């Protein structure tokens with residue numbers, strides 16, 4: 176098989192896909208992918224980019240102008256939107272259902288439906304809410320209490336739903352304690368960053384905390400989390416280094432790393448604000 180091309184940055188959405196690609200690589204030795212790290216500081220996600228697929232543009236792979244996106248040369252097919260990417264990869268490259276459930280397995284269809292429910296719940300809920308909390312807590316040009324309260328509280332509410340669901344379970348879906356699946360690849364990267372979204376460790380229950388650590392212990396999760404941490408991406412501001420990911424798990428993160436947090440937030444604020452202005456100017 177030819178390698179899948181991943182266009183990405185080390186953000187939570189980017190990591191959902193790079194983690195699954197690493198899991199597939201670990202499970203199926205013939206599976207390969209290559210990475211083109213998009214540079215947010217140059218707004219590459221909104222422009223044409225020719226690096227790995229010279230005849231095409233980034234917007235052809237991702238008409239929404241957001242990362243991540245993949246190009247699958249084995250089927251001459253591009254996919255954008257994280258959940259859609261995970262489902263494509265699972266359908267084409269996980270024939271043994273190591274990360275999902277086949278309809279011929281006992282309860283296979285119900286378990287697959289449960290995986291889809293948790294995937295859509297994160298895609299339309301946790302991701303949206305935590306990203307908005309990140310924005311108001313770290314990237315907004317001014318501190319707006321209403322915006323912070325609205326999205327931090329909603330993120331906490333969603334964490335509460337997960338806390339109950341994870342009682343007695345290791346993974347989101349599956350019989351007994353569950354089986355690691357695409358539902359977990361899709362959920363974990365947002366959860367690891369709760370402290371960045373203004374949800375302190377004291378507000379995260381033990382089931383969610385242990386779930387984060389359980390994911391973080393998987394070698395493919397660690398590898399996939401660092402996929403876009405190296406050049407050409409200059410967007411280290413998006414928390415993609417291993418050391419910073421470890422710091423985020425410390426209970427006194429906010430107080431202990433205040434200077435580093437402010438620096439990262441200031442760096443990210445630049446491209447976030449520039450991107451918003453450019454988008455507004457286009458309309």
Ligand SMILES: N[C@@H](CCC(=O)N[C@@H](CS)C(=O)NCC(=O)O)C(=O)O
Pocket residue numbers: 186187188189215220240241242243255256257258298450
């Ligand atoms: N719903 C999309 C969200 C994608 C998204 O918002 N990506 C962000 C990074 S996490 C992005 O590309 N931001 C660049 C920008 O806003 O210009 C998905 O799940 O793929």
